[in-house]
Amino acid sequence: MTQLDADVLVLGGGPAGTWAALTAAKRGARVVLADKGYCGTSGATAPSGTGVWYIDPDPAKREAARTSREEMAGFLIHRDWGHRVLDRTYENVNTIAEWGYPFPLDEHGVSRRTSLQGPEYMRLMRRRVVKAGVQILDHSPALELLVDESGAAAGATGVRRQEGGSWTVQAKAVVVATGGCAFLSGALGTNVLTGDGFLMAAEAGADLSGMEFSNAHAICTTHGSVTKTLFYSWATFFYEDGTPIPGADSRKRSVIARALMQGKVFAQIDRADAATQVAMRASQPNFFLPLDRAGIDPFTQRFEVTLRSEGTVRGTGGLRLRDETCATSVAGLYAAGDAATRELICGGFTGGGSHNAAWAMSSGSFAGEGAADFAKSVGGKRRTLRPAGGVALRETQGERSDPAAVVAAVQSEIFPYQKNYFRSGDGLTESLAQLDGVWRAVRAADAARPEHVVRAREAAAMLATARWMYRSALARPETRGMHKRLDHPEIDGGQRHHIITGGLDEVFVGTAPIVETAVARAAA
Numbered sequence: 241m242t243q244l245d246a247d248v249l250v251l252g253g254g255p256a257g258t259w260a261a262l263t264a265a266k267r268g269a270r271v272v273l274a275d276k277g278y279c280g281t282s283g284a285t286a287p288s289g290t291g292v293w294y295i296d297p298d299p300a301k302r303e304a305a306r307t308s309r310e311e312m313a314g315f316l317i318h319r320d321w322g323h324r325v326l327d328r329t330y331e332n333v334n335t336i337a338e339w340g341y342p343f344p345l346d347e348h349g350v351s352r353r354t355s356l357q358g359p360e361y362m363r364l365m366r367r368r369v370v371k372a373g374v375q376i377l378d379h380s381p382a383l384e385l386l387v388d389e390s391g392a393a394a395g396a397t398g399v400r401r402q403e404g405g406s407w408t409v410q411a412k413a414v415v416v417a418t419g420g421c422a423f424l425s426g427a428l429g430t431n432v433l434t435g436d437g438f439l440m441a442a443e444a445g446a447d448l449s450g451m452e453f454s455n456a457h458a459i460c461t462t463h464g465s466v467t468k469t470l471f472y473s474w475a476t477f478f479y480e481d482g483t484p485i486p487g488a489d490s491r492k493r494s495v496i497a498r499a500l501m502q503g504k505v506f507a508q509i510d511r512a513d514a515a516t517q518v519a520m521r522a523s524q525p526n527f528f529l530p531l532d533r534a535g536i537d538p539f540t541q542r543f544e545v546t547l548r549s550e551g552t553v554r555g556t557g558g559l560r561l562r563d564e565t566c567a568t569s570v571a572g573l574y575a576a577g578d579a580a581t582r583e584l585i586c587g588g589f590t591g592g593g594s595h596n597a598a599w600a601m602s603s604g605s606f607a608g609e610g611a612a613d614f615a616k617s618v619g620g621k622r623r624t625l626r627p628a629g630g631v632a633l634r635e636t637q638g639e640r641s642d643p644a645a646v647v648a649a650v651q652s653e654i655f656p657y658q659k660n661y662f663r664s665g666d667g668l669t670e671s672l673a674q675l676d677g678v679w680r681a682v683r684a685a686d687a688a689r690p691e692h693v694v695r696a697r698e699a700a701a702m703l704a705t706a707r708w709m710y711r712s713a714l715a716r717p718e719t720r721g722m723h724k725r726l727d728h729p730e731i732d733g734g735q736r737h738h739i740i741t742g743g744l745d746e747v748f749v750g751t752a753p754i755v756e757t758a759v760a761r762a763a764a
């Protein structure tokens with residue numbers, strides 16, 4: 241049993257968690273960071289190259305950056321957040337350069353800082369976190385939060401996968417940076433992203449926002465896991481008989497989804513010239529790995545592809561934020577990165593490609609600072625703590641549930657394109673009836689055996705996430721951002737608000753207003 245005391249506990253060690261740990265430590269907090277995997281190699285950023293929303297502080301460029309996505313985002317962006325995120329991202333990326341990250345030079349000898357290679361970036365972040373005196377618990381998934389008598393977050397408990405046994409960290413503030421939920425779809429880097437932070441925070445009373453924007457799908461080889469999709473801009477898509485699919489391209493994934501509902505789909509990257517092919521291999525070597533291993537030349541041969549769910553990871557929904565410190569609705573509990581809603585800068589359109597990376601490093605920084613300040617306000621107060629978790633953790637005298645069966649039940653409602661990519665009121669209602677039934681069974685089930693408890697909590701988190709998603713999707717009878725309703729194919733100006741959700745046995749939904757912006761007002 242590992243027992244530790246900290247001012248700030250950070251859950252998750254991706255970019256959001258490591259930036260939170262660094263900024264909290266910089267404010268003088270004693271920080272512990274617990275990661276489900278090995279901090280620096282785990283999560284969505286670590287295995288991929290990542291574009292960053294890094295914009296020079298030239299007012300015209302900044303204004304253009306902030307407004308460019310308003311329409312795609314369904315007019316849900318809060319411009320003031322765009323401003324803060326751009327400022328902090330610029331500062332953080334420049335700090336990364338000072339730490340020695342090898343940004344490439346352009347043809348004029350100017351350092352190009354609009355993308356980061358995940359492995360180098362996260363290796364560097366780990367080194368800086370260690371140097372800042374943060375104690376890291378690797379391979380230590382958090383299972384549930386601790387709260388004090390007032391309901392404020394006060395730490396967490398989890399499992400030490402390699403050492404064996406459990407860990408408990410009592411802390412004055414907690415940052416949830418556990419990433420999003422990709423429903424174990426097999427997309428690279430997302431095997432650890434099962435929505436655990438959503439469940440833990442909701443058990444403590446936090447609510448979520450934008451969970452209808454959770455149906456991101458990436459093009460991927462059927463036999464591989466790499467979901468980098470940029471190179472498919474140079475691809476042609478084909479039916480199994482070799483006929484090109486009319487209208488299919490990497491930006492019109494709904495055409496690909498419809499073709500996949502009929503049969504197999506193949507791609508060939510046949511529109512890249514020789515120089516582009518060389519540049520592609522140099523810039524994203526891991527894109528080619530599954531193809532090379534299968535002996536396929538993607539420039540001259542067709543290969544089978546699918547659309548793999550990335551859920552909220554390249555969606556935008558997550559824990560709702562109350563203020564600019566990234567505080568949630570639970571005192572002492574902060575959220576950052578994909579664990580938090582990214583609607584503030586992305587609205588209902590995917591944050592992948594640049595915004596999410598900027599959000600992870602800036603919201604992580606804000607949350608770390610907010611948590612450190614909150615910890616100071618708690619001071620040396622004596623607190624009586626209790627665990628906030630429930631499902632799969634407490635004895636009920638019921639049967640034990642089978643995590644694999646729960647995962648399969650959730651996936652069967654989330655993966656079919658006709659249920660999640662193309663949504664309808666009837667379909668969502670049917671799925672919710674299934675998911676609610678599974679939830680009742682899981683809720684009544686006995687505590688999981690110690691060797692299954694991580695899987696059981698992951699399954700419960702995926703199940704809870706699916707229910708928040710579909711309740712939110714039902715509460716938005718329109719098509720906005722990535723949320724597509726077949727029965728309501730148009731955007732409805734009367735629904736320009738956020739959908740708030742939460743609750744466990746009884747899922748609630750409500751709305752929250754968005755801050756008006758001149759452009760949004762004019763366009764909506």
Ligand SMILES: Cc1cc2nc3c(=O)[nH]c(=O)nc-3n(C[C@H](O)[C@H](O)[C@H](O)COP(=O)(O)OP(=O)(O)OC[C@H]3O[C@@H](n4cnc5c(N)ncnc54)[C@H](O)[C@@H]3O)c2cc1C
Pocket residue numbers: 251252253254255256257274275276277278279282283284285286288289290291292293380381382383417418419420427428429430432433434436437466467468550553554576577578579591592593594595596597598600
């Ligand atoms: C293939 C792909 C490409 C992408 N490309 C881009 C891009 O080019 N530009 C862009 O802006 N965005 C991109 N994104 C999105 C971007 O990767 C994420 O937004 C970013 O990684 C979020 O950072 P994070 O720290 O919140 O989460 P993650 O990087 O996912 O890290 C979450 C961490 O939490 C840990 N964790 C999970 N559960 C627990 C638990 N119970 N206890 C303790 N720790 C836990 C995980 O192990 C992991 O280390 C891409 C995503 C994918 C999947």
